Amino acid sequence: MSKKVELFIPCFIDQLYPETAFNTIKLLERAGCEVMYNAEQTCCGQPAYNAGFWDQAKEVGSKFLNDFSDTDYIVAPSASCVGMVKSGYDDLFTNTTEHNRCRSIQRNIFEISDFLVNILKKEYFGAELVGTAVYHDSCSALRECKIKEEPRKLLSHVGGLEIVEMRDQETCCGFGGSFAVKFEGISSAMAEQKVKNAQAVNADYIISTDSSCLLQLQAYIDKHNIPIKTIHLVDVLTSGWANI
CATH class of the missing domain: 3.40.50 (Rossmann fold)
Known part of the structure; x- marks a missing residue:
């Protein structure tokens, strides 16, 4: 049922x-x-x-x-x-x-x-995405929803994808809603740090379960022409289905 x-x-x-x-x-x-x-x-x-x-x-x-x-x-x-x-x-x-x-x-x-x-007790969905990725723990996921291992369990079953941890894994990306507008300099510096930490482990992707964080990080990536792509967890878990 x-x-x-x-x-x-x-x-x-x-x-x-x-x-x-x-x-x-x-x-x-x-x-x-x-x-x-x-x-x-x-x-x-x-x-x-x-x-x-x-x-x-x-x-x-x-x-x-x-x-x-x-x-x-x-x-x-x-x-x-x-x-x-x-x-x-x-x-x-x-x-x-x-x-x-x-x-x-x-x-x-x-x-x-x-x-x-x-x-649902389900972790495998037949997804495929080739590359190396870091998972960004959003503040809300980690601190309000107490989500840490769940996304990693799901990503561990994605074919071709290697998940690595980066430095300052649990540090904020700098978005914080209106914080990014009111404190633009600090916000941008926090995004820069997060992206550079992803670069340091040769990540192709930054994955998260919060689009607001991805928007923040992708804006910095685009501005500086960095070869990393941000992608939502859901989009990863539905990748490659046409090939199944």
């Missing part, structure tokens, strides 16, 4: 990486899930929350709570947005009329690697 999954596609992916959204559906369906998508969904409220506009974040968050079921699994290809719902919503909805519904959704929402490995 297939698991029923509601798909949450964050703003970043919807606007900038739509192919990752479609690949997320393909991946979940290959894992045996029945995927549902509510086209009325918008944002989780994280940008407003991080900027300190909690009233506006609560308004957006309330819509999120109403757009999704409190009984089905909710899966997103973004640890950042999942982390917002799992922890940020504590600040917005604790002891409100939406308290119980919020808690149910918090229990049911998962970042995709966490869902595949820990809920």
Whole structure:
């Protein structure tokens, strides 16, 4: 029997990486899930929350709570947005009329690697991608969602791909939402450090489960014409399927 999954596609992916959204559906369906998508969904409220506009974040968050079921699994290809719902919503909805519904959704929402490995117990999807890669631990994945080994387990089964660790593996890429705008110099220097650490281990790819981090790093890569490509975990796990 297939698991029923509601798909949450964050703003970043919807606007900038739509192919990752479609690949997320393909991946979940290959894992045996029945995927549902509510086209009325918008944002989780994280940008407003991080900027300190909690009233506006609560308004957006309330819509999120109403757009999704409190009984089905909710899966997103973004640890950042999942982390917002799992922890940020504590600040917005604790002891409100939406308290119980919020808690149910918090229990049911998962970042995709966490869902595949820990809920579905599936790690191999027949993907192929030739090259050497580093996995970038996003702050949200590592610190809010407690995801560390799950993406690495999935990537270990990708044919032709060698995963290596880089220096300062758990250091931030410098994006941090509005941080990258307000503190451009510091943000760029952090991106530079991350990319140089990837270069030092001769990586062809930088892989992550957060598109915002990939956007930050790819901007630095493009500006300096560096021969490294950033790629979302989902896009890696659906690579080479036509060759199977």
